[in-house]
Amino acid sequence: MGVTKESVEATLTQKLQPTYLKVIDTSGGCGASFDVEIATAAFVGKRMLERHRVVNTALTEEIKDIHALSIRKALTPEQWEEQNAKTTAAA
Amino acid sequence: MATAAAASWTAVRAGGPWAASCLSRAGGSRSVSWNSCGVSLCGVESRRALQLAVGGSSKSSRRSGKGDRFARLCCVAGVQKLGEVDAVDLSSDGSKEFPAAPGVYAIYDKEGKLQYVGISRRVSSSIQSHLQDLPELCASVKVNVVDAADKTALTEAWREWVQEYVEVTGEVPPGNVQGNTTWTARKQRAAKPELKLTPGPHVTLTIPLVELIDQVVKGCTVVAFVKGTRTAPQCGFSHRVLTILNENGADYEVVNVLDDHHNPGLREAIKEYSQWPTIPQVYVKGEFVGGADILDEMVQSGEIKSLFQKSGPK
Numbered sequence: 379m380g381v382t383k384e385s386v387e388a389t390l391t392q393k394l395q396p397t398y399l400k401v402i403d404t405s406g407g408c409g410a411s412f413d414v415e416i417a418t419a420a421f422v423g424k425r426m427l428e429r430h431r432v433v434n435t436a437l438t439e440e441i442k443d444i445h446a447l448s449i450r451k452a453l454t455p456e457q458w459e460e461q462n463a464k465t466t467a468a469a
Numbered sequence: 470m471a472t473a474a475a476a477s478w479t480a481v482r483a484g485g486p487w488a489a490s491c492l493s494r495a496g497g498s499r500s501v502s503w504n505s506c507g508v509s510l511c512g513v514e515s516r517r518a519l520q521l522a523v524g525g526s527s528k529s530s531r532r533s534g535k536g537d538r539f540a541r542l543c544c545v546a547g548v549q550k551l552g553e554v555d556a557v558d559l560s561s562d563g564s565k566e567f568p569a570a571p572g573v574y575a576i577y578d579k580e581g582k583l584q585y586v587g588i589s590r591r592v593s594s595s596i597q598s599h600l601q602d603l604p605e606l607c608a609s610v611k612v613n614v615v616d617a618a619d620k621t622a623l624t625e626a627w628r629e630w631v632q633e634y635v636e637v638t639g640e641v642p643p644g645n646v647q648g649n650t651t652w653t654a655r656k657q658r659a660a661k662p663e664l665k666l667t668p669g670p671h672v673t674l675t676i677p678l679v680e681l682i683d684q685v686v687k688g689c690t691v692v693a694f695v696k697g698t699r700t701a702p703q704c705g706f707s708h709r710v711l712t713i714l715n716e717n718g719a720d721y722e723v724v725n726v727l728d729d730h731h732n733p734g735l736r737e738a739i740k741e742y743s744q745w746p747t748i749p750q751v752y753v754k755g756e757f758v759g760g761a762d763i764l765d766e767m768v769q770s771g772e773i774k775s776l777f778q779k780s781g782p783k
Contacts, residue, residue: 426766427759434746441746446706449762 381440386412393436394418397455410445417451417458426452548626549613551575551633556609559600567593567610571618573626575634576644576652579608585644585652586630588615588623597716599652606644606651663698663723664689665731678738686742687755691721691777694739695749699723706761710749713764719777753777 383403390399398417405411414433421429429452434441441447453461556577557567572592576585576599584606589595592612600607615626634642644652666681667674674681685692693710697703702711714721726736726748736748743750743757751758753776758764767773 426763427757430759430763431745438746447747448706 381410381412381443383412386414386437386440389440390414390416390433390436394420394432398453398458404448405445410443411448412444412446413448413450415451416449417453417455419455421452421454422456548573548615548629551611551630552637554611554613556611558609559596559607567596567612568614569593570614571623572612572614573623573630574613575611575630575642576607577609577611578606581609583634583638583642586627586634586642587644587652588627590618591712594712594716597718601718603651661699661723663725663728664692665728666724666735667731667733669730670733678734679742682735682739682742685722685724686752686757689722689752691719691751691753692724693721693749693751694724694726694735696725696727698725703727704748706747707749709761710751710764713768713773714751717768717773717777 383401387399387401390396394416396416396418398415400415402413404413416433420432424432430449433449433452437447569591571590573586573588574592574596575583578584587595592614596610613626615622631642631645643649664685666685691714693714695702695707695710697707699711702708724732724735726732726739739748739750740746745757745760747760749760751764758776764773767776
């Protein structure tokens with residue numbers, strides 16, 4: 379049984395307490411491929427590489443069964459607010 | 470005769486095969502044979518300039534009046550005429566942004582003479598590699614993005630531009646003359662072989678695999694561990710990484726983690742080595758930089774430029 383979108387969400391929510399989280403199953407249902415967008419205070423003061431490591435570590439168990447995990451966005455809550463404000467203003 | 474000609478035009482406009490007969494009907498004494506051969510869509514590497522060649526060096530007779538009609542009739546909606554597209558100068562620092570989209574492009578030399586018309590699934594990559602391979606022939610370029618980027622639409626757009634050029638000048642762009650491989654031949658960069666960690670399974674390793682990895686990582690300015698080879702990556706993420714490296718002019722080595730013959734166990738060992746769960750992995754000057762997502766991010770932020778400046782020429 380593959381990993382589900384819900385289980386990825388649950389793990390990330392529990393371990394990283396994100397202020398924003400979006401998990402997209404890009405595998406077409408088999409649970410092998412996900413896109414993740416996440417904003418959490420755990421990223422403050424970390425470089426992009428370290429942020430990705432945080433997510434990868436949180437998903438150690440899941441990743442064993444996932445073929446592709448694409449971290450689209452890894453932002454701090456402030457960065458997320460900022461970006462959100464920009465896109466809202468533009469729209 | 471008028472009826473017959475009209476029927477042929479319809480065929481052309483509907484994307485039908487380019488028949489020499491329509492040309493001779495319309496142009497009277499014209500004897501041009503078009504032959505777009507060797508359209509290959511197989512390239513998965515960055516330089517996807519499709520290989521096209523025009524058959525026969527056409528010595529077209531000058532025609533008055535009918536030429537305009539010809540061009541009008543042949544114009545398929547969506548592609549601007551070559552003469553109406555503005556040329557973009559390539560001579561400066563080469564950091565011009567071109568669309569990473571499918572389309573047709575025309576490359577001009579310093580004298581403003583058209584050298585080559587090409588089509589590509591990713592115009593930016595193709596122009597980049599032409600610039601690297603043939604800097605002396607690339608002074609400016611015209612680009613027209615083709616939205617419906619199926620093979621037929623791209624080929625049609627390419628035909629229109631070459632056709633227009635032939636109409637105006639009476640000759641085929643030199644790079645598109647059949648048999649001329651100046652623009653389509655792949656240069657040594659693409660042929661650079663992948664690094665192999667071992668000579669093969671007959672050799673027993675005397676040092677742990679992780680040390681071999683370490684030597685490669687520390688010994689190369691830029692190295693990418695990918696699934697597949699330089700010219701044929703076998704994973705979308707690996708392809709993305711190689712494309713980014715190519716477009717940013719990095720001089721890099723490639724290690725194929727799927728090559729179990731020469732790199733047994735590497736696929737898992739490299740994940741251990743970097744404590745990073747996914748492949749591809751890019752290292753610059755001995756340091757792990759990231760995978761496809763991080764490189765994408767660095768392209769967007771512009772950080773990528775300084776990364777390879779730092780790595781510098783060897």
